[in-house]
Amino acid sequence: MHSLPSGNLRVLQVTPNTTISLGKYGSFPTNLIIERPYHLTYELLDKRPNETFNRLRVVPPAELYADIFSSDTTTTPTPEDATPAPDAEGADNALPTDIEYSLVDSDSGAVVAITDRAEIAASARQTLTLKEIEALKKDGIDAGRELIAKLMLSHTAIDQKTEYSLAKYKLLKTRKYIRRFSILPLDIPLLNHWTLEDKDPSKILDMREEMVALVGCWANVHFGGEDPCEAAQPAVKIKPEEAEAMEIGEEAAETVDTSVPGRWLVIDDTGGFLVAAMADRMGILYPPEADHTNTEDQQQHEAKPNHADSSSGNQPSSKEGEGAAESRTEKSEDIERKPEPEQGTKPSSPQTTRKRPRREDTIPYAHANTITHIHANAQPNLSFLRYYGFDVINPFHTPSHPLAKHLMALSWLQLLEPELDPTYSSAVPNAMPEEIYSWKTNRRSTFHRKRKRWLRTRHIIDTTREGGFTGLVVASTMDPISIMRACVPLLAGGAPIAIYSPTIEPLTELADCYSLPRRAAWASNLPEELLGKSASEQENFPGNEDFPVNPSLILGASIQTSRIRKWQVLPGRTHPLMTGRGGAEGYIFTAWRVRPAEGKVEARGNIRSRKARKVDVVESEGQGQSEIPNTK
Structure with missing residues (x-):
């Protein structure tokens, strides 16, 4: 199962020597992911010249969680590394148009992109038009990083965003334009989530993960x-x-x-x-899978015992190997040779031509x-x-x-x-x-x-x-x-x-x-059709209007x-999510x-009434006698 950059899930069968297409994100050969562990994040690189597929790059965890572990994300953007909003009151307080603004990487400190104030229109929050975004997407330069940098630079109100909204905005654009995906095992919880969210939930009667458990x-x-x-x-x-x-x-x-x-x-x-x-x-x-693979390899080896030796020209190095090769050759010759019947006669036994089950x-x-x-x-x-x-x-x-x-x-x-x-x-x-x-x-x-x-x-x-x-x-x-x-x-x-x-x-x-x-009604008043029948016959009671089933079973x-209930857990913003999927409870x-x-159940034992209690007489020094009921 693939987890696409947009967060959607897609179930695909991985077959060797084939190509997997991810639609607008690209395609890649299946051999690049076979025999690799699950839960890795891959990124589709740009196509090389004379190649019709995209190569993959394993994204390291340091790059995936750079924004989380970076200390710079806890501060709001400054005018030095973000584009300020224009002043709507008048042109006197507006910023000069000859100032350049750059987007700096928080980890390395390198300048990612530089823009000029004249390129930003004051009438829109996001100044890049749809045609410009589509043109940048078609270029496919550096797997969408340049497009995200230009989107953030051309946002005129990026300095007004809080650290949470800025991180959410960057994550949204990253999922939309960065060509990354993960390969997940199709276990029962993931299959349940995929069916409920992306497929028809009525097929599984709206069974949630907690209901299955x-x-x-x-x-x-x-x-x-x-x-x-x-x-x-x-x-x-x-x-x-x-x-x-x-x-x-x-x-x-x-x-x-x-x-x-x-x-x-x-x-x-x-x-x-x-x-x-x-x-x-x-x-x-x-x-x-391991046993199945070994069995297939063994069957292929038995089907072609001398194929590798004949192609390479190597001979057995020991007498034992020569004897084994000769015995295999004799057996193969015996299998291939069939006794030819004489002219005018039929085979003596049908076992020579029948196929064994x-x-x-x-x-x-x-x-x-x-x-x-x-x-x-x-x-x-x-x-x-x-x-x-x-x-x-x-x-x-x-x-x-x-x-x-x-x-x-x-x-x-x-x-x-x-x-x-x-x-x-x-x-x-x-x-x-x-x-x-x-x-x-x-x-x-x-x-x-x-x-x-x-x-x-x-x-x-x-x-x-x-x-x-x-x-x-x-x-x-x-x-x-x-x-x-x-x-x-x-x-x-x-x-x-x-x-x-x-x-x-x-x-x-x-x-x-x-x-x-x-x-209680069943024990006191057994149905008439069950009177005199054994317990096994009573278990198969077909039911009537008063007793649809046998309630004693x-x-x-x-x-x-x-x-x-799903919660959003953030520093100072922990609350349950207000929206969720509906469906059956x-x-x-x-x-x-x-x-x-x-038979009839009877209670046995010595039954005493509450009034008839045994009283112990205890002598206490200096206080005479007192009656204390026995609580045993």
Whole structure:
């Protein structure tokens, strides 16, 4: 992400050997900023002869904060280094026109620019016309510094400005004409700020940064631990035949134990922004760039093992190197040579021409530290994840990304009525490997694609319906009562719940459903349709007019909000900013999932009335006897 001189943000994808254009400021090659740290401030230099791009200069911190650390900025401009205002009363007191005025650099003391009084018209505050400013901008001399100096020299009321207004004026002109920019990492707070200020805030339901933080804290979103199945199984090399047999077999679709921690249930209508914020807290948002680079280099090296040696003419220096080179040559020759069948005969085995499937095409889902996203569309809307290198449409095209294993998505239809989903209900029949090898390539690939899709869908739906989730996070425009009716039975005991809503009205209705009077009425007068049913059947209560949900499943229901107020902090001028962005206020509903005890709850113990108190008789020397009640 680039921060432009005007203060605006622009999201760009940096690709090697390309050019980035900043519009009127210029353009530069991407190779000039690749492998460089973030938060550096660059300045576009003037184009050199016979060059179509601008070179970059790293602006040092001493130059950036020269006005702040300089002691000269605490004093107001004097007539020696600033242009005074003309006298409007008469020409007798006007300053002579033959006096020159100069702009002096506060750090070095060098004269930046010199002007004559005759060049300044007394009828305007800023005497430079728009045509003159555009001409200076087209010249592009010294990246706009000369233009700023002339603007300050031609300002006839610069001596009337205070130190704050002068600094603000200079900063405004610097941002407008100095061609500087910074490269910032596209983290969640910056993405939130960019969406709220420059893009459409309704896409993320006007979620401010403090709201995102509160949702993550109240839902206790954190790193849920390593996958116990991955930790228990060592990395073993599998032959292509065994890998294909494992993919075809029924054992690949068996469900696993869902009691492991670190499984969050998410309903996200913010385009994937809430999922990205949760993945950032769980440590699965960013792909392992170092490992991915090393893997690509290794694959390129394996694809061309002798390319460098043949081009340079160098030979292996040891016998071991010669043996390794010979073995690689023999293997490559064996791969390239194919047994030619005799005339009038067919190949004896189809394995000589078929293409082996790659093991990385089928990625098993993790069992811990996962996010299960429930959506209402045919495909999940997680468009914000593309900024972090994850393809939502084809998630298994990026197998190195952590979200490929830790993010699962299913629709409400698949959760509530899985039999009506054609992918889940239409099972792909199993086939033996010998039968599959005899098929044509198109039929074999279609079979593998359909079966893998069916296995993944069945795994996601079955594990979700088994429940045992660590927490529930919601940011949706749907009715929260209907969401809680379907999702609360899927949570484990003690799981936190955090629901964000732009308005407070839906959350107040939800809080009323779990209020203390509702729970008391539920305990004293159970609905007739639940009489004689077990606790598990009562959890799936569909609701009625008096009890929209089961109020005994939730404790500690509350609604809260928070807003960070921005302040201007200056010496003697500290006050909150009077203006700010509008939009929805935003509220959060928080609660905890509980499992009510079965049967009637009875209180036991020795109960004493307040009147029947034990009295201790204490003898005090010289004062007789007194009765002191026992306060134990």
